[in-house]
Amino acid sequence: MNITQTPEWQALLQDQQRLEHTHLRDLFANDAQRFQRFSAELDGLLIDYSKQRVDAEAVRHLLSLARLANVEEWRDRMFAGEKINFSEDRAVLHTALRHMEFSPFPSAELDVMPQVRAVRKQMRDIVERVRSGLWRGFKGDAIQNVVNIGIGGSDLGPKLASRALSAYQHPNLNFFYVSNLDSAHLAPLLEKLDPRTTLFIVASKTFTTQETSINAQTARTWLMAAAMEEWAIAKHFIAVTSSPAKAHEFGIPDENILQIWDWVGGRYSLWSAVGLSVALSIGMNGFERMLQGAQTMDSHFREAPLEKNLPVLMALISIWNTNFLGAETTAILPYNESIRHLPAFLQQLEMESNGKTVSRDGEPLSCRANPIVWGEIGVNGQHAFFQLLHQGGWLIPCDFVVAASSDHPLPGHQAPLLANCLAQSAALAFGKTEQQAREELSQAGLSEAQLARLLPHKVFAGNQPSTTILMPSLDPFQLGMLIALYEHKVFVQGVIWSINSFDQWGVELGKQLANRLLPAILGDQAFDAQLDASTSGLIAYFRRHGHV
Numbered sequence: 001m002n003i004t005q006t007p008e009w010q011a012l013l014q015d016q017q018r019l020e021h022t023h024l025r026d027l028f029a030n031d032a033q034r035f036q037r038f039s040a041e042l043d044g045l046l047i048d049y050s051k052q053r054v055d056a057e058a059v060r061h062l063l064s065l066a067r068l069a070n071v072e073e074w075r076d077r078m079f080a081g082e083k084i085n086f087s088e089d090r091a092v093l094h095t096a097l098r099h100m101e102f103s104p105f106p107s108a109e110l111d112v113m114p115q116v117r118a119v120r121k122q123m124r125d126i127v128e129r130v131r132s133g134l135w136r137g138f139k140g141d142a143i144q145n146v147v148n149i150g151i152g153g154s155d156l157g158p159k160l161a162s163r164a165l166s167a168y169q170h171p172n173l174n175f176f177y178v179s180n181l182d183s184a185h186l187a188p189l190l191e192k193l194d195p196r197t198t199l200f201i202v203a204s205k206t207f208t209t210q211e212t213s214i215n216a217q218t219a220r221t222w223l224m225a226a227a228m229e230e231w232a233i234a235k236h237f238i239a240v241t242s243s244p245a246k247a248h249e250f251g252i253p254d255e256n257i258l259q260i261w262d263w264v265g266g267r268y269s270l271w272s273a274v275g276l277s278v279a280l281s282i283g284m285n286g287f288e289r290m291l292q293g294a295q296t297m298d299s300h301f302r303e304a305p306l307e308k309n310l311p312v313l314m315a316l317i318s319i320w321n322t323n324f325l326g327a328e329t330t331a332i333l334p335y336n337e338s339i340r341h342l343p344a345f346l347q348q349l350e351m352e353s354n355g356k357t358v359s360r361d362g363e364p365l366s367c368r369a370n371p372i373v374w375g376e377i378g379v380n381g382q383h384a385f386f387q388l389l390h391q392g393g394w395l396i397p398c399d400f401v402v403a404a405s406s407d408h409p410l411p412g413h414q415a416p417l418l419a420n421c422l423a424q425s426a427a428l429a430f431g432k433t434e435q436q437a438r439e440e441l442s443q444a445g446l447s448e449a450q451l452a453r454l455l456p457h458k459v460f461a462g463n464q465p466s467t468t469i470l471m472p473s474l475d476p477f478q479l480g481m482l483i484a485l486y487e488h489k490v491f492v493q494g495v496i497w498s499i500n501s502f503d504q505w506g507v508e509l510g511k512q513l514a515n516r517l518l519p520a521i522l523g524d525q526a527f528d529a530q531l532d533a534s535t536s537g538l539i540a541y542f543r544r545h546g547h548v
């Protein structure tokens with residue numbers, strides 16, 4: 001089905017005609033109930049999408065589009081464990097990882113819970129031993145430093161969550177995340193760490209990812225230089241992987257290998273043992289609280305009618321902005337320092353899932369899919385790129401994300417922080433009219449000539465749409481809900497765009513080429529004739545200047 005040819009899509013094009021030139025100022029002025037109408041809450045997590053450029057009719061048509069695309073059916077197929085990731089012949093069952101009841105999941109016939117529970121138990125055991133100081137290093141010391149070596153989904157999720165929940169962090173443990181192949185990431189860390197008190201978690205679903213393998217090998221060499229004995233590896237290395245044999249080959253004993261499964265996508269793996277560093281930081285009970293938050297969002301996503309369904313509404317708003325209002329990018333603006341990694345996490349979640357131009361059927365998509373996702377801590381952005389959001393003339397929908405109370409409170413900080421967050425979304429939405437700017441300038445006593453010169457610079461067009469996501473506080477439960485909200489949002493968008501959101505073939509070509517270029521970088525001139533002129537010129541430069 002070409003969705004753009006359907007009556008539902010055509011109705012939305014009519015809405016677009018109506019709303020394209022309607023200002024948010026007027027939408028608010030004409031509807032005193034706008035906030036009530038266009039906001040929704042689940043267990044304290046509130047989404048306010050009243051500052052999106054929609055009206056009730058457009059939302060109704062968007063919901064019809066979701067029904068037409070069979071969102072509910074696809075959702076049920078995912079939860080039933082069907083192999084909806086058909087290009088890799090895999091089920092998509094990260095929701096099993098946060099299934100907290102003792103019932104089978106996804107079904108009695110296909111129950112994955114015994115394996116999930118066994119790994120949770122293994123995690124709990126490790127977490128308790130490390131946190132209590134019972135886990136000892138090769139010289140008998142308690143662990144003080146945990147280094148997660150991983151990249152992509154094996155880095156971004158745990159890094160986001162462990163920073164987000166730093167208020168709950170064990171007082172005697174420090175956490176580090178190493179992903180970059182550049183030794184400037186690992187080397188300064190190794191300089192300050194003590195091998196006797198350092199525990200490495202090598203997180204890699206495939207256990208073949210080059211960046212992770214090289215960092216893990218270097219960490220292993222560093223440990224061995226101090227410990228001298230192979231048995232020390234068992235005291236300082238844990239692996240999280242779906243390829244236990246490869247972790248075993250690396251020298252990690254079986255009891256230190258935590259399994260994940262092919263039905264857990266890398267960018268959906270935080271809830272598995274990939275989250276071990278988070279569990280070590282906040283304790284296994286805290287980690288399970290985060291799983292419960294995600295499960296609460298799962299149940300809501302499965303059961304709530306579409307018009308009250310938070311992930312569905314978020315997805316539809318994004319589709320509206322991308323496909324009808326023409327937005328090409330979207331900004332994620334967390335205001336809490338502790339969720340500073342949210343933009344990076346969502347970049348992978350959204351762009352690796354839906355950054356595609358081919359449908360499930362192998363046909364070119366009939367419309368544009370995922371916008372470019374970017375972002376930064378809100379207040380930092382205010383003093384940097386917000387100028388462009390306010391007056392740059394681009395349509396850039398924003399997600400403002402903030403918790404009502406601070407997780408690391410100091411007197412005098414939180415109220416101004418919240419004021420800034422709310423001020424920005426209001427300024428973006430409502431702007432400042434020429435009339436308002438003129439009045440301000442003349443009240444400041446400017447001459448008519450000065451006023452005329454300054455006036456064009458003081459006008460804010462406004463009408464920049466945003467959603468504000470509020471949480472009471474940054475706790476494990478709320479964080480679990482927040483991340484699962486975005487996961488399901490991405491799923492719904494993928495269904496409507498008819499994309500398989502769970503593969504990522506687009507990352508392969510670069511990996512292949514990097515492997516092919518390695519000998520040339522290392523000096524093997526036999527390859528030179530096969531290189532394009534640019535690559536060969538750049539390699540010549542490396543040979544002149546690099547020490548590899």
Ligand SMILES: O=P(O)(O)OC[C@H]1O[C@H](O)[C@H](O)[C@@H](O)[C@@H]1O
Pocket residue numbers: 151152153154203204205206207208209212266267352504507
């Ligand atoms: O966990 P790993 O197998 O090491 O994979 C790490 C990451 O690299 C891949 O190239 C994918 O793009 C990501 O989806 C994945 O999360």
